[in-house]
Amino acid sequence: MTFSQKILTWYHINKRDLPWRKTRDPYKIWLSEIMLQQTRVAQGMPYYHRFVEAFPKVGDLANASEEQVLKLWQGLGYYSRARNLHATAKMVANDYQGEFPNTYKGLKSLKGVGDYTASAIASFCFDLPEPVVDGNVYRVLSRYFDVDLPINSTEGIKYFKELAREVMDSENIRDYNQGIMEFGAIQCAPKNPDCESCPLNESCLALQQNKVAQLPVKLNKTKIRNRYFNYIVLLDDDQNTILEQRKGKGIWQNLYQFPLIESEKTIQLNDLEEALIEKSELPKTESLSLYNKEPIVHKLSHQHLHTQFWVAKTSQQIENGIPWGKIDTFPVPVLVADFIKTLKI
DNA sequence: AAAACGGGGCA
DNA sequence: TGCCCAGTTTT
Numbered sequence: 259m260t261f262s263q264k265i266l267t268w269y270h271i272n273k274r275d276l277p278w279r280k281t282r283d284p285y286k287i288w289l290s291e292i293m294l295q296q297t298r299v300a301q302g303m304p305y306y307h308r309f310v311e312a313f314p315k316v317g318d319l320a321n322a323s324e325e326q327v328l329k330l331w332q333g334l335g336y337y338s339r340a341r342n343l344h345a346t347a348k349m350v351a352n353d354y355q356g357e358f359p360n361t362y363k364g365l366k367s368l369k370g371v372g373d374y375t376a377s378a379i380a381s382f383c384f385d386l387p388e389p390v391v392d393g394n395v396y397r398v399l400s401r402y403f404d405v406d407l408p409i410n411s412t413e414g415i416k417y418f419k420e421l422a423r424e425v426m427d428s429e430n431i432r433d434y435n436q437g438i439m440e441f442g443a444i445q446c447a448p449k450n451p452d453c454e455s456c457p458l459n460e461s462c463l464a465l466q467q468n469k470v471a472q473l474p475v476k477l478n479k480t481k482i483r484n485r486y487f488n489y490i491v492l493l494d495d496d497q498n499t500i501l502e503q504r505k506g507k508g509i510w511q512n513l514y515q516f517p518l519i520e521s522e523k524t525i526q527l528n529d530l531e532e533a534l535i536e537k538s539e540l541p542k543t544e545s546l547s548l549y550n551k552e553p554i555v556h557k558l559s560h561q562h563l564h565t566q567f568w569v570a571k572t573s574q575q576i577e578n579g580i581p582w583g584k585i586d587t588f589p590v591p592v593l594v595a596d597f598i599k600t601l602k603i
Numbered sequence: 604a605a606a607a608c609g610g611g612g613c614a
Numbered sequence: 615t616g617c618c619c620a621g622t623t624t625t
Binding site: 290293294297298339372378435436440443476479 | 616617618619620621622623624
C-alpha cells in the first residue's frame with residue numbers, strides 16, 4: 259500500500275463526525291476553514307454552529323454589521339479573521355452573485371484566504387487536486403519522510419508543499435486531504451503519539467531513527483512584550499459607562515473597551531490621577547478605586563498585558579453613555595469580558 | 604524574511 | 615511554563 263492509501267484507509271475507520279464534513283457548500287466550508295485557522299476543532303465548533311444559525315447564507319453575513327460579526331466572533335481570537343470574513347462575504351454576495359470562486363486562484367484572491375484555505379476549499383468543494391499543508395500535515399510528512407527543514411522557513415514551506423503534492427491522491431483529494439489532517443490531529447499527535455498502533459509505523463523514517471519527538475523542526479520563538487493597561491470603568495448615577503472602539507494597527511482592532519491609560523509599569527492611585535487629568539475628555543470623577551489588587555496578567559501569544567481595572571464614579575451625567583445593562587451587546591476582548599462578568603453593580 | 608495577530612488546552 | 619492549534623497579512 260502506498261502512503262496515501264494507508265492514510266485513506268485509516269481515515270475511513272477513524273474519521274470524526276464533524277458538521278462541515280456533511281456538506282460541499284462552499285460558504286459553510288469557507289466559514290469553518292477561517293474559524294479553524296490556528297484554532298482547535300473543539301474551540302471552533304460552537305462558533306461554527308452560532309454563525310450558521312445567525313447567517314445561513316453568505317448574503318446574510320454580508321448584510322450584517324461588523325459589530326454583529328465581531329460580537330459573534332468574540333473569544334475566538336485573531337479578530338482580523340472576522341473582519342476579513344465580513345469583507346469577503348460582501349464581495350461574494352455583491353460582486354460574485356453569492357457564488358464562491360471555484361478555482362484555487364480565485365479562492366486565494368479572497369481576503370483571509372491563503373494557500374492552505376484556498377486548497378482546502380478547492381479540494382473539499384470542487385475536488386480540485388490541491389494538497390493542503392497545515393500544522394498537522396507538516397508534522398506527518400516531516401516524521402514519515404524524516405525531513406528536518408524548518409516548517410516555518412521559506413525553503414521548508416516550499417519543500418513540504420511540493421512533497422505534499424507528490425504523495426497526495428488526486429483521485430480522492432477530498433478524503434485524502436481531510437484524512438492526512440485528521441491523521442495528524444489524532445494518530446500522529448504533537449506529543450506522545452501512539453506509534454505502536456500506527457498503521458504507518460513499518461515505514462515511518464522518524465520512528466525508525468527514534469526522531470519522532472524531534473520533528474517537525476520549527477524556528478523562531480516569539481519575543482514577549484510586557485504592557486501595562488489601566489482601564490477606567492466610569493459609572494454615573496444612572497449606571498451609564500463609557501466604551502471606546504480600538505482603532506489603528508495593534509491588537510483587538512475594532513473591538514470595544516473601557517477608556518485605557520497605558521503606562522510603563524504598574525502604577526499607583528496618584529500616578530493614575532495625574533494621567534487622568536491629561537485625558538481631559540473624560541468627566542470629572544468623585545471617587546477612583548482599584549478593583550483588582552493584583553494586576554491581571556492576560557497572556558497573548560506575544561504580549562503579556564498587566565491589567566488594572568479602576569472604578570471611577572462621577573456625579574455628572576455621562577453624555578452618550580452606555581447603560582451597563584447594554585454592555586453585553588458590544589464586542590470586547592476576553593480580558594474585558596471577564597472583568598464585566600465579575601463586576602457587581 | 605520576520606513580526607504581528609488571541610485564546611485555550613495539554614503534558 | 616512552553617508548545618501547538620484545519621494560517622494569513624503586514625512590515
